[in-house]
Structure formats: structure tokens, C-alpha cells
Amino acid sequence: NAGVMQNPRHLVRRRGQEARLRCSPMKGHSHVYWYRQLPEEGLKFMVYLQKENIIDESGMPKERFSAEFPKEGPSILRIQQVVRGDSAAYFCASSMGTAGSGTDTQYFGPGTRLTVL
Amino acid sequence: AQSVTQLGSHVSVSEGALVLLRCNYSSSVPPYLFWYVQYPNQGLQLLLKYTSAATLVKGINGFEAEFKKSETSFHLTKPSAHMSDAAEYFCAVSERNTGKLIFGQGTTLQVKP
Numbered sequence: 001n002a003g004v005m006q007n008p009r010h011l012v013r014r015r016g017q018e019a020r021l022r023c024s025p026m027k028g029h030s031h032v033y034w035y036r037q038l039p040e041e042g043l044k045f046m047v048y049l050q051k052e053n054i055i056d057e058s059g060m061p062k063e064r065f066s067a068e069f070p071k072e073g074p075s076i077l078r079i080q081q082v083v084r085g086d087s088a089a090y091f092c093a094s095s096m097g098t099a100g101s102g103t104d105t106q107y108f109g110p111g112t113r114l115t116v117l
Numbered sequence: 118a119q120s121v122t123q124l125g126s127h128v129s130v131s132e133g134a135l136v137l138l139r140c141n142y143s144s145s146v147p148p149y150l151f152w153y154v155q156y157p158n159q160g161l162q163l164l165l166k167y168t169s170a171a172t173l174v175k176g177i178n179g180f181e182a183e184f185k186k187s188e189t190s191f192h193l194t195k196p197s198a199h200m201s202d203a204a205e206y207f208c209a210v211s212e213r214n215t216g217k218l219i220f221g222q223g224t225t226l227q228v229k230p
Contacts, residue, residue: 031216033216033217033218035220042207042221042222045217045219048215048216048217056215091160102149102216103168103211108153
């Protein structure tokens, strides 16, 4: 039973380029969360998605960042026109989404480490 | 708003000694609380969670945590540290409606031989 898959594991971009981070949830999981871990900071929530719907994007920067979770395929976190401050580890987590989301266990992927030159 | 505070960004113990990692929460509703462990360059792994059942929660790798409402605490303990316990530990509270996790700053555990 494969866990949460994220790719690429490492991504290097130059300022102004686009970064696309992919997350495949665990089998049977329909809820996806994205978190960002900046150097010397803790993990911060970015966005919560269900299939084809963004449920909560209160942690997403207002500009340049977007996320989707299509009916088929992985969830994508997209960062346009990257800047050095976007360098961080981005983690995806998935859960089954049973009744009472607050008690669900979130299973984390290994993360994508983005470096912006 | 809910929040979590982890006291001590670095904790160092000797192998075989008691591990105590502190976590205090703030929540206007009964909280759901989690402890995760992160090994270098890896994702987070759930150690244990409290979801309003038993206040003493046992997790993996010999860890346990006790929910104390009067102290708004959810400290993580392990009776005897092992070298393999060296990692970063995160306490988190989840938002009831969405499940999104609000993390503390993390505590790095060092285990000395």
C-alpha cells in the first residue's frame, strides 16, 4: 500500500520561473492538504482540497500561488514567477475524509524541497 | 483561534533517560491534538493523537502523551530514550471543520550516547 507520493523530491528554479509540485494521495483518500516549511520556521498550512474543490485556501499567499486537485490525477501546487523567499520544503498530506475531519489522521508525503536561485 | 506552543526548541537527553517534550495548546473548543515526528529530509509520521477519548494516549515507538485540560497541556513522554529517537517533534491541533493542522514550532530532540 503506497503512501503519499510527492514529486519531484528536489526542484531547483531560477527567479521568475514556474514551479509545479505534484502530490498523489494514498489510495482511498479524497482529502489533500498542502503545508510549507520555511527554514527555521515550523510547518504552516497552505490549502485544503477535495476532489475538484478548494475547501480552505486561507494559508495561500494571495498572488502567484495556486492549487488544484482534479477528478483524475495528482494534486498540483503551482508557484508562478518564483522568488528566493519561496525556497522551502512543501509537504502534502492526505486523509480519508471520514465524518469529523478534525479527527482524521493526515499521512504526509516526503516533501518537495524547492530551491530558488 | 487555536494555537500550540512547544516549550524548548532543543532538548538533549542521554540514551536511556526519560524524554519529555512539552506542548501547550489554546483552544476555545475541546481540541484534537497530535504529535508528529520528522526525521531529517523526510515527511512527518504520526506518533499519536488525542480525539477526546482516553486522556492518556499511547503511540508508536514507546511514546505516550497525556491530555490535561486544567493545564492546557499535551506533553509527550518516553521512559527510555533510544538513539533512533533523535529527530524533530511537532505538536499540532486540528481545526474541527476542515482538519487543517496548526503546528507548534517544533522541538529537536538530541540523544547522547
